[in-house]
Amino acid sequence: MYKNSGRCLDEYMVNDDDASQYLRECAIAALIIVGAYTLFITELISSLILFIIVAVTLPRWIINVHELLHAKSSEQINGIIRCLGISPVPLSIFTLSYQQIHEIHLAHHRHAATESDPDAYHIRGNLFLIILNSLTTPEQSFLRWVKINGFSPQLGIDLLIKLVFLVILALLGGKKFLFFLLFIRIVYGLGDLVFFRLVHHQKGEYGTFEMKLPSIITTWGERIFGRTVIQATINHDVHHQNPRIAAHNLAKVREHIMVS
Numbered sequence: 426m427y428k429n430s431g432r433c434l435d436e437y438m439v440n441d442d443d444a445s446q447y448l449r450e451c452a453i454a455a456l457i458i459v460g461a462y463t464l465f466i467t468e469l470i471s472s473l474i475l476f477i478i479v480a481v482t483l484p485r486w487i488i489n490v491h492e493l494l495h496a497k498s499s500e501q502i503n504g505i506i507r508c509l510g511i512s513p514v515p516l517s518i519f520t521l522s523y524q525q526i527h528e529i530h531l532a533h534h535r536h537a538a539t540e541s542d543p544d545a546y547h548i549r550g551n552l553f554l555i556i557l558n559s560l561t562t563p564e565q566s567f568l569r570w571v572k573i574n575g576f577s578p579q580l581g582i583d584l585l586i587k588l589v590f591l592v593i594l595a596l597l598g599g600k601k602f603l604f605f606l607l608f609i610r611i612v613y614g615l616g617d618l619v620f621f622r623l624v625h626h627q628k629g630e631y632g633t634f635e636m637k638l639p640s641i642i643t644t645w646g647e648r649i650f651g652r653t654v655i656q657a658t659i660n661h662d663v664h665h666q667n668p669r670i671a672a673h674n675l676a677k678v679r680e681h682i683m684v685s
Contacts, residue, residue: 437674454486455513499524515587560614624661
């Protein structure tokens with residue numbers, strides 16, 4: 426529900442500059458993660474350092490792609506993100522591309538946290554089951570999509586490209602690749618748990634909620650993960666009220682569009 430404040434929100438909407446920033450953040454995140462993997466397989470950094478880098482960097486790609494979902498269609502996005510989708514490193518051999526993720530996410534906004542939500546399987550239900558579903562979201566999303574919509578030639582091409590990418594990474598890293606992929610999957614699964622279950626389920630109720638955190642945690646979270654990641658998460662209720670508002674403006678417009 427919107428407040429009848431009479432204030433124009435156009436100045437807070439995502440624009441081309443914001444979209445360009447999201448794309449830059451994705452590019453930087455991808456370079457850091459691939460660079461860290463290179464340092465790991467050449468034994469210049471430890472597995473612990475690799476995990477920390479992945480934990481800090483992967484959420485930046487994920488959330489910036491999430492913001493792009495509300496700013497750019499599949500036809501408007503660059504070919505790399507269009508193919509890779511939600512992660513700069515393919516999460517498995519069965520993952521969706523940007524186009525499918527875009528359609529699923531728009532449906533999620535139409536039916537957020539209801540039984541009709543295509544993301545309901547990792548939002549609603551027993552917490553233990555939700556954790557398992559969060560850790561297997563890439564494969565489940567793929568299978569659920571194909572079951573309903575079928576398998577398109579473009580999706581097949583994208584899967585082949587991602588398979589080649591994974592094979593190259595595996596050949597370069599050998600057994601170390603398994604650690605790398607495990608770290609990617611753990612961080613992605615935890616992020617999925619926060620961005621779906623925790624923001625859509627509070628006190629036994631399903632919906633879309635604000636995550637109220639102490640200011641010191643918010644401040645340090647922005648320093649570590651970036652402002653877009655933190656603001657898009659803690660102000661997720663505002664985002665669902667108006668998905669076109671840029672992530673960095675969500676807190677600014679809260680008082681103008683939310684009814685307490």
